[in-house]
Amino acid sequence: MAEIKILVKGYAREENGIEFASSTATLIKDGGLNIIVDSGMNREMLLVNLVKENLSIKDIDFVVLTHTHLDHCLLAGIFGNAKVLDNSNIFSFDGKIDEHDGKVPNTEIEIIRTPGHDQFHCSVLVRTESQGVVVIAGDVFWWADEEKQKIDRQSLFEHKDPYVKDPKALQKSREKVLGLADYIIPGHGEMFKVNK
Ligand SMILES: [Zn+2]
Numbered sequence: 648m649a650e651i652k653i654l655v656k657g658y659a660r661e662e663n664g665i666e667f668a669s670s671t672a673t674l675i676k677d678g679g680l681n682i683i684v685d686s687g688m689n690r691e692m693l694l695v696n697l698v699k700e701n702l703s704i705k706d707i708d709f710v711v712l713t714h715t716h717l718d719h720c721l722l723a724g725i726f727g728n729a730k731v732l733d734n735s736n737i738f739s740f741d742g743k744i745d746e747h748d749g750k751v752p753n754t755e756i757e758i759i760r761t762p763g764h765d766q767f768h769c770s771v772l773v774r775t776e777s778q779g780v781v782v783i784a785g786d787v788f789w790w791a792d793e794e795k796q797k798i799d800r801q802s803l804f805e806h807k808d809p810y811v812k813d814p815k816a817l818q819k820s821r822e823k824v825l826g827l828a829d830y831i832i833p834g835h836g837e838m839f840k841v842n843k
Contacts, residue, residue, distance in 0.1 A: 648776045649677035649756060651783075654696040655687050657835035659718075660792040670719040670834050673783050674700060675773055677754045682709045683729075684771045684783045685834070686722035693722060704728075709751050711758060713785025714765040716810075719834065734760055734769035761787050761824060763817025764808055770824055779829030786810070786834035787820050798839045800825070 657671035669689040674697075675682040681702060687693060697703065707726040712733050713719060723731050724740075730752075731738040737745040737752070749758055757772040764786040771783040788803065790796050797806070804821060811817050824831060825841055832838045 649675050649754070649773045651675055651773060651775055651778070651781055651832075652700060653832065653838065654683070654700070655689060655692045656837065657685075657687065657789065657833065658792055659789070659835045668718045668835065670713075670785070671783075671832055671836075672696075673771075673832055674702075675756060675771075677751075677756060677773075680708045680751075680754060681706050682711065682751055682754070682756065683707055683726070684711045685713055685719045685785060686710055686725070688718050688721035690722055690725070711751065711769075711771050713761075713770060713783070713834065714768040716765065716786070719785065732758065734758065734767045759823070759827075761785070761820035763787065763811060763813050763815075763820045765812055766816075768820070770820075772827060780827060781830045781832065781838075782824050782828035783832045784824050784828075784834070787817065787824050788831060788836070789834035790836040792835075796836050796839065799842065 652674045654674050655672040659668040669687040670685045672687040673684040705728050707729045710723045710729045710731045737747050758769050761770040773781045828841050
């Protein structure tokens with residue numbers, strides 16, 4: 648079964664009027680494959696934590712991007728041996744574009760469509776032994792560092808996303824993710840358990 652490790656906990660804050668943000672970067676190990684969901688944009692933090700897992704840039708087989716906002720995807724290109732997946736396609740570094748079938752190739756890791764924050768937003772569903780179903784949900788759920796992370800159902804639905812593109816679609820995506828997940832890894836903030 649797949650194993651999950653959060654390499655970088657996503658953050659979003661303002662310091663002296665300057666914005667700093669990088670998404671959560673998550674490592675999944677499954678059947679000998681190394682998969683990163685969202686590379687984020689903090690190169691140093693990402694590489695330091697990859698080394699702690701005894702991995703180098705070359706060892707990454709797939710990078711899945713929940714959406715193409717640069718705080719989530721800026722570093723995707725550094726993984727030269729990887730293929731990069733979004734909500735519907737697989738991109739290779741020779742320019743080849745394939746479609747995927749809703750799974751990371753050669754795994755049971757699912758890529759599910761969760762539009763709203765962005766029209767082409769997707770989330771990644773992973774079955775694990777220790778935590779059940781974990782959904783890496785990108786910005787379906789995210790918090791700025793100064794916000795309190797309230798995880799009761801009502802607060803999760805009421806939480807405002809200042810960058811939302813389609814509010815109705817976002818609420819549907821939140822409902823979908825909450826229905827599927829035992830644990831959720833947000834785009835920025837702490838992983839949390841879903842109260843069933
Ligand atoms: Zn984000």
